Amino acid sequence: MRIGVFDSGIGGLTVLKELRKYHKDQEYIYFGDTKNLPYGTKSKEELFEVVCKVIDFLISKDVKIIFIACGTVSSTIYQELCNKYSVPIVSIIDATIAELKRQEIKDVAILATPATINSHVFKKKLADVNVLEISCSKFVPIIENKIDSKFKKLYVEQYLKDVKKERIKHVVLGCTHYPLLETDIKAYLGEVNCYNMGTILAYSTYLKPAKEGLEVYFSHNYEGLNEKANTILEEKINILEQEI
Ligand code: DGL
Numbered sequence: 156m157r158i159g160v161f162d163s164g165i166g167g168l169t170v171l172k173e174l175r176k177y178h179k180d181q182e183y184i185y186f187g188d189t190k191n192l193p194y195g196t197k198s199k200e201e202l203f204e205v206v207c208k209v210i211d212f213l214i215s216k217d218v219k220i221i222f223i224a225c226g227t228v229s230s231t232i233y234q235e236l237c238n239k240y241s242v243p244i245v246s247i248i249d250a251t252i253a254e255l256k257r258q259e260i261k262d263v264a265i266l267a268t269p270a271t272i273n274s275h276v277f278k279k280k281l282a283d284v285n286v287l288e289i290s291c292s293k294f295v296p297i298i299e300n301k302i303d304s305k306f307k308k309l310y311v312e313q314y315l316k317d318v319k320k321e322r323i324k325h326v327v328l329g330c331t332h333y334p335l336l337e338t339d340i341k342a343y344l345g346e347v348n349c350y351n352m353g354t355i356l357a358y359s360t361y362l363k364p365a366k367e368g369l370e371v372y373f374s375h376n377y378e379g380l381n382e383k384a385n386t387i388l389e390e391k392i393n394i395l396e397q398e399i
Pocket of ligand 1: 162163164166167192193194195196224225226227228268271295329330331332
């Protein structure tokens with residue numbers, strides 16, 4: 156089946172990688188909206204406008220289903236997108252919440268973008284759980300080379316100090332860029348369970364085996380982007396620049 160996967164940038168590649176690991180025999184069209192990055196500080200109206208252009212592009216590529224590889228979009232405008240489009244659209248947040256419920260986790264820290272944290276989606280849907288919400292606005296700009304990575308350690312320590320203080324052992328990487336900081340997060344927190352939403356989405360989804368394929372598009376190709384994509388996917392691909 157031809158599957159559309161999208162995010163604001165390279166974060167969604169952490170999801171694509173997991174989908175391809177669990178469901179290699181599918182045809183994927185990936186779109187990273189690097190021109191409009193970051194999504195996590197946009198208003199719902201701004202986000203809806205840019206995301207519709209991405210979805211229209213994926214539909215023009217004849218995808219049969221769309222996986223939102225973005226916590227921000229899934230937690231803020233998911234219902235509006237489902238109302239507008241007839242193609243099935245899958246939220247990455249719903250799969251993660253279902254997994255946390257299944258594991259009966261009692262204390263969890265959610266690291267996410269300002270938009271996801273302001274939606275309080277995890278807190279609302281995990282009513283009996285002690286949820287510590289942390290907005291990490293600088294992580295995405297660091298990962299996408301918009302802020303010097305020498306500040307990485309500083310921000311990791313700043314954002315995660317309460318997780319350490321409260322000794323929380325379950326940490327949801329509630330933005331799909333954050334698996335790219337997992338090593339730094341664990342270096343600071345020690346032994347914690349980091350939940351990768353892409354992994355959860357991939358193993359909790361059933362897809363009938365089909366033809367294999369991969370196309371990866373970005374709306375802005377910045378220096379080093381292709382190398383970053385290769386590193387994340389652990390394979391050599393040729394990214395394509397696509398205006399939307
Ligand atoms: N990777 C996205 C998310 O999961 C978007 C991050 C951003 O562009 O702010 O929230």
